[in-house]
Structure formats: C-alpha cells, structure tokens
Amino acid sequence: MRRFLIGQARKGLVDHTTRRQHHQTRSFLSLLPPSFSTNSPRAAPLVSLSRFMSSTSDMAASSDSTSSLPVTLDSINPKVLKCEYAVRGEIVNIAQKLQEDLKSNKDAYPFDEIIYCNIGNPQSLGQLPIRFFREVLALCDHSSLLDETETHGLFSTDSIDRAWKILDQIPGRATGAYSHSQGIKGLRDTIAAGIEARDGFPADPNDIFLTDGASPAVHMMMQLVLSSEKDGILCPIPQYPLYSASITLHGGSLVPYYLDEATGWGLEISDLKKQLEEARSKGITVRALVVINPGNPTGQVLAEENQRDIVNFCKQEGLVLLADEVYQENLYVPDKKFHSFKKFARSLGYGEKDMSLVSFQSVSKGYYGECGKRGGYMEVTGFTPDVREQIYKMASVNLCSNISGQILASLVMSPPKPGDDSYDSYMVERDGILSSMAKRAKTLEEALNNLEGVTCNRAEGAMYLFPRISLPQKAIEAAEAEKTAPDAFYCKRLLNATGVVVVPGSGFGQVPGTWHFRCTILPQEDKIPAIVDRLTAFHKSFMDEFRD
C-alpha cells in the first residue's frame, strides 16, 4: 500500500523525466562539456570563447586531492568550471594578497597602496553618496525617526516628504517584508514615470521588474532563452564578461560581433549580419542580441544611426534586443547624448507587438554609484502574456529583490526637482561627480595616448578606458613562457610595479592578435597625477625591457 502511494506521488515530482523524453538528446548534448579544455584548437571558432577570452585558466588539469568526497572539482557542474569572470579574476586575487602583505611588509614594495581600477565601484574609491538618496533610505529603514521632532533638524524637508510618500506606497509601511516579486507597485509607477519623462514614450509599471542589481536580470533573461548550445546570443566583442559568463553558465553559445576600434568602437550592420548567418549555418538559433550603450569596456556612446540600425536589425531578424543601459547617466562629451533603445524603437513606429526589447538599469552606476545596494530593474516590452508569466515565475522563486535597493532605483529615476529643498545641493553633488569623471577620463586618456605603442579611444561615456597596447614580440614570448595571455602578463607586471589593478583585454574579448586592458576612470582626482606618473614610468621600463 505504501509503496503504491510513493510510486504515485513520485510521479508528480520526477515525472518531468518522462515528460521531457523528447528533449533528452538535446539536454544530454548540453551536458557534455563542449570545449572543456579551453585550448582545443579545433573548437568551432564562432562559438568557442577561448579565442577571444582569457586563456590563463588551468583548471582542467587541477583536481582536488580529496576525490572520495561527493562534491569535488571533478564532479561539479562543468558549466561552472568553464565560466570566467575576469573583472574579479586572477589579477584581483593577486592584488588582494599584495594588499594584505603591504600591511606588514611596507618596504618590500615600490608603492604604498593598491589602487583598484579593475571594477566600476566608485564609492570604494572615495566617491560620496548623494545625500538626498541616503536621507530617504535612512528614514525608510528606521521610520520611527519620522515621528521625532529632532529629525527635522537633521534631514531635508523633501527627504522627509519623499520617505512618507514611499512608505505609503508599501503595504503596511513594512520595509522588512517581502514585496511583490516584480517590486513594490508604487515604486514601479515612479520608475515608469521616469522612463516616460526620459523617452517621451509611455512606459508601463507592469513591464518593470526590480532586481538585486542589473546582473540578476541579465541572468534571468539568459536562463529564459537558452536551452542548449544550439541557442546563441549575439554579443559585442569586447564585452562586459557578465554576458559571456552568464551564457556559459546557462549552457548557450556566444555569437560575437566585433566593435570597430578604428571608428571609435562603432559597429557595422553588415558585420552583424555576417556573424548571424555564420552562426545559423552552424545550426545555431540566435535568440537575442546584447548591446551595451554607453559601452563597457569600450566607453563609446553609439551613434544614433547605429542605434536605429540595431533596432531594425533585431526587428527584421526576430531577435530579442537586450539593451544594457546602466551607464545612461555617464556621458562626458558634449556631442553625444543618451537615447534609450526603446525610444528609437518607438520612434521608428515599432510597438509592443513588433519587437521584444529588454532594457537594464542599475543603481550601481551613473553619478550615484551605489554598487553595494544591489538595486536595478529591467523594463520588459514586446513579450506575449504567456512568456511574461514565465519571467514572473522566475522572479518569484527568489521572492523579491531587496527593498532598499528598490527604493533607491525609484529615487534615481526621480531625483529632486527645481524648487525642492534638496535640489540645489543635489545638483552640486551630481554635477561635481559627473564633471570630475569627465576630467579624469580626459586626463587618463591623454596620458595613455602619450605612451609608446598605446592608442586609446576617448571615453564618451560609462566609466572605463580600453587602451590598445602594441606589445613587442619579446613580451609576447615572455608571456607565452609563463603560459599567460600577453595582456594579462602586462597587467600583472603593472600591478607588481605600481599597485594599479586593471583587467586584461582578454577578459573582455578582442580582435585576435590585439591587446588591451580596461582601466576605470574612478580613482579620486587627487590620485590621478600619481597614477599617470607611475603608469608612464612602468610602461617605459616595460618597453625598455622588451622592445624588439
């Protein structure tokens, strides 16, 4: 009797094994580690990341000594082994060790601190938070402050008003409760209004999904569209490695399209088309196209013509457009403005029924740089209700994103307005940060362009410079001898000589045979001259050592 019951109920739970029989071949295929050893020369060039990704990994050879345990390197998910995330990879690990050692061993190094230019993490380098945002967050976190008269002496009037308004949007004013899985409705209303004001086209609060930063939103979309290696995503090269890592983790294929360094990292639709067709000829169904604007790591702001072309291309080819627009507030040149892809789609007359478009935004970037809050959202348009339901379900498994990140996402989309108590001080803080970033970008760019064999496009936006370094043959050979990618070799040398942490271009992908690194523009202004001096001196001695 019991046996029977177990068998019956089992059915409900393991039943998908049988229901999905017809998918088995496919899922088993994806199980086989496709190019487990990253140096397989016969890997299909189009889909093998190894060609443009870092080749410093030696994980295939290593294994845990304790192999009798159930979970070891030999038995974990091969997709986990395969994915790479250079922004926090090997060089950062070395930097952290150096930093530890510096504490006790100061005299052993030619520098007295590690300067992290590897990651867009402005507040870790001394950028201050926007006071108004933090006032509102503090009041929401500890709402009984709102009942104290002293609070009025410590907080701006509009922060108190805003905190009340937000608390009233939260059921029971409970900031400690799980919210709706898409995020608190009132906050989504505010965000939608902000998008509408930005684009001049309507935005629907039901299209907004608030997330713990933009990264989980990207993962969610990848998980939704990728079933196997036969599903591809068009990604710019160079790209932010979140995309390559996420595609690897979800078992899909990255289909590269190259940004053209010579035209300021612009793109050619003919190249996109060629890559798409090449992928299709290999049996890959390309599902989506990723575009990062302003660009990471490349810092360009796409030309309006380019944006229009991309929209039309996605529409014609039936691709989901995944628009990473997290740097929308970071623009440094007067001749460029930010325009969202949704704005272009709508102005071209493409509505909800014509194309699928997802726009990602984050509280971590812009002038606010609130990385530690993990706030962000995606605006999801042009999906049928049954697909939308699946996205909602995925969001609901994680219950909701953190509430203070949600509140902050609403604040960055509706900052103080003229006439508000905080407006003037807010504008001073905001413009101060943005103009300083522009200045730092310019100084670093000029310094880089002065180095022998280095060329660097201007940073029109975002937070990065991505200089190209022509490495002498001798340096390339030295790197090969150390089994390191040549640009990683350069970056390690740079770190050891100067304490400056940058990320090798191989972590982002680059045209084969070219070498780059990514450097943020975020160290505080007073540190920039010293960085320039150290970088210049290092580069000179590096070239002196390896010049052909």
Next chain:
Amino acid sequence: MSLKALDYDSLNENVKNCQYAVRGELYLRASELQKEGKKIIFTNVGNPHALGQKPLTFPRQVVALCQAPFLLDDPNVGMIFPADAIARAKHYLSLTSGGLGAYSDSRGLPGVRKEVAEFIERRDGYPSDPELIFLTDGASKGVMQILNCVIRGQKDGILVPVPQYPLYSATISLLGGTLVPYYLEESENWGLDVNNLRQSVAQARSQGITVRAMVIINPGNPTGQCLSEANLREILRFCCNERLVLLGDEVYQQNIYQDERPFISSKKVLMDMGAPISKEVQLISFHTVSKGYWGECGQRGGYFEMTNIPPKTVEEIYKVASIALSPNVSAQIFMGLMVSPPKPGDISYDQFVRESKGILESLRRRARMMTDGFNSCKNVVCNFTEGAMYSFPQIKLPPKAIQAAKQAGKVPDVFYCLKLLEATGISTVPGSGFGQKEGVFHLRTTILPAEEEMPEIMDSFKKFNDEFMSQYGVGYSRM
C-alpha cells in the same frame, strides 16, 4: 513578415517546468481580490512584517546610521540615536571599504563573516572558518548557488523531503536536475525514517539517477517539526555511506516553540560524531535574516557555511559568486547584527530583549492557537508546530468535494483553498505545492497573523470548513 522573437514554445523547458506555489495561483487570486477591496489575510508566505510584526529597533537604528553616515558627524545625532547604535554603526562602516554604497568582497565583508564564524562557534562549540562562510542575498540565493554547482544535468538527483519548501523543487527544475523525494511520516510527527531514504535512493539509482545531495529542512517547512539529535546522526551517517552532500536548511533555528527538542545544528552533530565521519561528510548549512524573531525578509540577507568542501571547489563557488559582484551590503550588516546582538550592559540591551522575547513568546502562543484551532475542526488533523512558522493541517476531503474539484478542473486542495480564500480572505498554499502522498490533502498557513486576530481567523476558518464539509457531505473518509 518579421520573425517572431520569442514565443512560449521556444523557451527553456526547465523554466516552463518549474513550479513555485508559494506565489502561484492562490496568491495571484488573493492579490486580485485585494485589489477589489476585499480584506485578505496573507498567510501564504513567511513574511512577518507584512502581517504587522514590528522590526527590532536596534538593528534598524544601526543600519539607518550606516545609510546616512553624515549623521555621525552631526552633534545632534545623540538626540535621536542611542550611543551603542552609533558605536555599532561606526564599527560596521569600518568593516566596509566605501560604506553601504560599495560592492564588498563577493563572499561578503570579511569582518561580518568573522562575526558569523564566532556565532557558529559559540552556538556549536566547534571552530568555524570565516573563509568557508559566504554571505548571500537571502538564503534562497545561496541554495541556488550551491545546487548550480552540484547539478550537471537530468541524471543528477537531489533528495528532497516531501512535503518540501518549493524553492527546492523550483530550483532543481530550473537547473535541469531531478528531484528524488523522500517522505516525511505525518503519523510520526513528520519524522524521517532512514529506511525510507534508502528506498528512495535505491529506486532513483535503478532509474540511472546519480543521487548527489540531500536536503533537510530543520525546523521543517512546511511541516514545522524539529529533528532530534538521534535523527540527525542517522542522516549524517546515511550521507556518509551514500556519499551525499548534506544541504541543511536551518533558517528557522530561532523559531522553536517547545522545550523537548531545542534546535541543534547539523554541524554540531557532525562534529560530535568525531573522525572519521566528521571529516567525510560534506555539509552546507544555510541561514537568513528573514526568519527567527528578526523577520527581515525585505533585506535579502543570508549566509551559508561549508564543511569539508575542498579548497578548489570553494574557489569555483567563489568564482560564480563573483559574477554577481556582491550581496547587498545593508543586509550583510543586518546579518552581523543578528549574530552579534546587544549584550547585557549595552544601552539597548533591555529593549532588544523585550522586543525579541515578545515576538518569540507570541509566536509560541500562536503556534498553539493555530494547531488547536485546526484540530477542533471537522475532518482536519494537524501536527503541533514545534518550530518554524507554519501549520500544515491535513484536510480529509469528502469524495463529493474531490468530484467537484475535478469538474472545476482543479486539484482538490487547490479547490478547497480557493473556496477558503473567497469565503474568508485567508490566503493559504495548497499542500500539492509542497508535495504530499497521493490521495492526501493539506494546506499550509503561516502562524504569523497578529495574535489578537488569531481567534477570529480560526473561527472564520472553522465556520468555512463546517459549511464546506456539510455542503460536500461528510461521509466515508479514507484515512
């Protein structure tokens, strides 16, 4: 003429197969009714603050100060914040590099992980290594990270208790693995029989499944039982023999409502067992700020601690964590505060104790009121909620009700729960969302509605149940 970008058929099958009942049909219907102006009592999610539980004052003060560090420079700050909150805010800010606005180490702030390790050490009496503790955006994220590492494909199985918290079934589906159920014995107060486990593993293996890990939820969700030390020993021995990683969901460790079986961690039991087993069983335990008397669900704070996971594997888990950059920093500070609350002599100590004891004692009374209430209803039996936040009564549905459900195209317990919702506004989760034996029906409610509302809620439940049972005729019942 343009191609269709994305239609339902082309979506990842794993996504489509995933089910998450806690926010499923019942919840959506309840939200609709709420919009129409009906009063809804949300007992579907363990979300205490949503039902009126007030946050503990001290941690909120500390985090508010960390949010607005400029207040610390204001001479008037002492007028609205106690000195120990100010000191603690300074302490946590000193553990960050860049305050709440900077990404931390992807594993969480080293200083907070050290406080977590010290807490575990005090709790268990065994050392804990901060390097093996990762902070996460809630325990769910941690579970997903670990299962992602373990599951390679459909042939990898994870032993999960049934009834279970659907996070496990949903995540296993999303990752394309196979859930291997083991049944908790309702008549044995939801106890766990190791013979049963063995049978489940054997059956899975005969189907070509490699069983890789076992999940336990202690105290149980949705079942509310506390595992005994003897039971935990058996489980650990079983994992050792069968070479399974044990995933210990211990998020309800503060929520204990009886004195016979206090919470005991899997780690402590494992260490008590000594070598060689203490070195052979791989264990990952999960904790959160969302439960306990904290109930800070909206913060999304949690951690996991790894035992006997080899360093190279830990590195891989670190790598995957680094792709998400870092868990949110304010929740990390909540976690720090949870594992090192005010001490005797601190200014805020008395208030903190008063608040936390008040919440726990009330939960204990509510657990009693709820289970007694259910057991006084016709055709309803309910084990006592020994811990956690839920009651999981069995509803003996009459054949006529099952018939009516079928006609309505609903699973019988979904049918019952929908009727309950429409009649009383009580939003529950049907047992089928958690798994249950064939032909047996349950529902899950939290014990979280405010204590003063509890008698009224149980009365309206009873009234509904009486009417339901007479409408569908109480006759022959199978159990």
